[in-house]
Amino acid sequence: MALLDATDVTGGYGGADILCGLNLTLSRDEVVVIVGPNGAGKSTFMKAVFGLVNVRAGSIVYDGRDITNNKPEDIVARGICYVPQERNVFPSMSVQENLEMGAFIRKDDWRPQMEKIYELFPRLAERKKQPVGQMSGGERQMVAMGRALMLEPKLLLLDEPTAGLSPKFIDETFRQVKRVNALGVGILMVEQNAKQALAIADRGYVFSSGQNRFEDTGRGMLANKEIAEMFLGG
Template sequence: MSLLNATQVQGGYGGMNILKGVDMAIDKEDIGVIVGPNGAGKSTMLKAIFGLVQVTDGDILLRGESIRNRQPNELVHLGMGFIPQEKNIFPSMTVEENLEMGAYIKPRTTARMLEKIYSFFPDLKQKRKQPSGELSGGQRQMVAMGRALMTEPTLLLLDEPTAGLSPLYMQEIFDRIVEINKAGVGILMVEQNAKQALAIATKGFVLASGQNLFTDTGEKLLNDPDVAKSFLGG
């Protein structure tokens, strides 16, 4: 049984379907990466999974249970975390306060999970008393990821986790995503840095005009000349 199985998903905003029959399936050991041109429906698909966009057709299963159009707070309780691209931290709060906010549904696990987050992101332990708004872009992204992990999700959704980051921090975020996945968290992310993301992906999904254009392992998509020509700049 797949951790996440989305079949023929249609949905969008204001009665207009941006998604026109998208299929996706990942297991807990997978890093799934969604790539494609602007307007392809990549972020819309993540939001549809997390209950932020109305699904009008198709279904989305989490561990075999339909979660179509479930509320985000319900999905967090079911073991899903979502990190939006923007406004994903509380800038006036310290790093540690941001992380503690993530443990609101499991307050008894706060101390244990803080240590786990600090093991993933040692920089955050050093800056735990500093306002998050004073951090670099890469460190703020670490705070956002850490806060989502405080609920101990089995599936983590990330929307453009390396957007606007320096190459150094981009690689750091990708390295941490691999580490988090190895710790038992399934990953599904949208990423514009397609080559680097597909290099760590076990599964890749190329979307165009709200539909699957290619679905394969990250390695095979990287080596597919049609994918390279159209979506990877090569």
């Protein structure tokens, strides 16, 4: 059974529809990457999954439950976490506090999970008390992901996690995504660095003008000349 099953998702911010009948499925433990040109509705689709965009028609089913147009706070409680592209940390707060905020709605003991995250991102473990605002872009991205993982989500939504990072950090970020996935977290990711992203992806989707254009395994997409030429920068 699919963890996430989006059917004919149509909607936008109130004006014209940005999403025009998109379909996407994601199985447990899968890494799925969405690529496509600017304005294709990739980020908007992700926000729609998280309840931040109004869905006018179609449905989004998560773990067997319809979550279409649910409030973000309810969706978080169901086990989906979202890392926006920008402004995805609390800059004046320390690393540790950022992670704690990720666990805000947890009633149980979240300290073991925090230890796991520090194991996953040893660099953060060295800087627990440092205000995140003083850290580099790559480190902030780790904090952002760490914050989202504090809830032990079953599905993690990542909006362009490598945007603005130096090449060294881009590679590292993708490796971390893979490691997070290995913990049993499904990952839905929008990426501009399409080739690298597809290299770690189980499956990929191409969106354009709010519609599905193509889908295949990550490997299959990288091998497809036509797709590579049109959407992956040659």
